[in-house]
Amino acid sequence: MELAVKDSGTKLSVSDKIFDREFSQNLVHQVVVAFRNAGRAGTKAQKTRSEVSGTTKKSKKQKGGGARHGALTAPIFIGGGVTFAAKPRSFEQKVNRKMYRAAIASILSELNRQDRLVIVESFDIDEAKTKAMVAKLADFGNAQRPLIVTEDGSENLYLASRNLPYVQVRDVQGLDPVALIGADTVIFTADAIKKVEEWLA
Incomplete structure (x- = not known):
């Protein structure tokens, strides 16, 4: 399938197995719960x-x-x-790699169906200023909870977004199911999309 790249007039060819997959609520719920439980200290x-x-x-x-x-x-x-x-006890739940990747693909497919997945050629700002990030996000309809995913993640993006509540910046390695389902709009760069495909292939 092909996904449109915002403001460029071009389309990006992507895998149907990742971006046009049937949504599995049970699988996504299991993976999200396991991911959040893995972050619990369990030191009470x-x-x-x-x-x-x-x-x-x-x-x-x-x-x-x-x-x-x-x-x-x-x-x-x-x-x-x-x-x-x-x-003290561990809250860890076993989720194998295949299930985790399938859940990520399921979430991405659902985001695409709901028109909450936006692809841009690049997403960067010249200076680490909050007002620069606000101006940049204005082009995307001022989403209340945007998630910006870049290939590597520049320091300017992280610094400019940290004073904005509910705005998250991640690189592909830091992508997780909780961040994806908690965002109103997920903004991917074209390079990040390709890297996600390689990861989930």
Whole structure:
């Protein structure tokens, strides 16, 4: 299939397997959840009653003092342990390479069908100024959440976009499913599209 290159009058030939693939909601959901879980620290930790610092001596006599109880490290007392204490664990979910690439291709195809995928010859600015980035994005309808994907990513683009909320700049190596589905408009350079094709082929 062919995709139009904005403001150039030319078309870019791309693979149907990547940009005209049937959307798989279940696959995309699984990959997105796995990707986000991989970023979780999993370092939450609490102490059980056996780990709390304190004496295990019986706090009062068995009879004549109201409710019977033993150590004050029990969960029902302030400063006691936690009943089902959280422990450090990994949230990682296994997603093989074929599934991950298929999910990326599925998202790209859906973006293309919804006319949210824009291809340009190049996307760069002369100086690392926020106003320069704003002026550049005005040509794309002032999308609220644009994602700009270049082949390598210039430093000027990163610096000019960091003060703009919801504007993301990525190179092809830094592309991920969460960034793609969170963007209103995804702007690719022609070189980046070719590099994505090589990656997903």
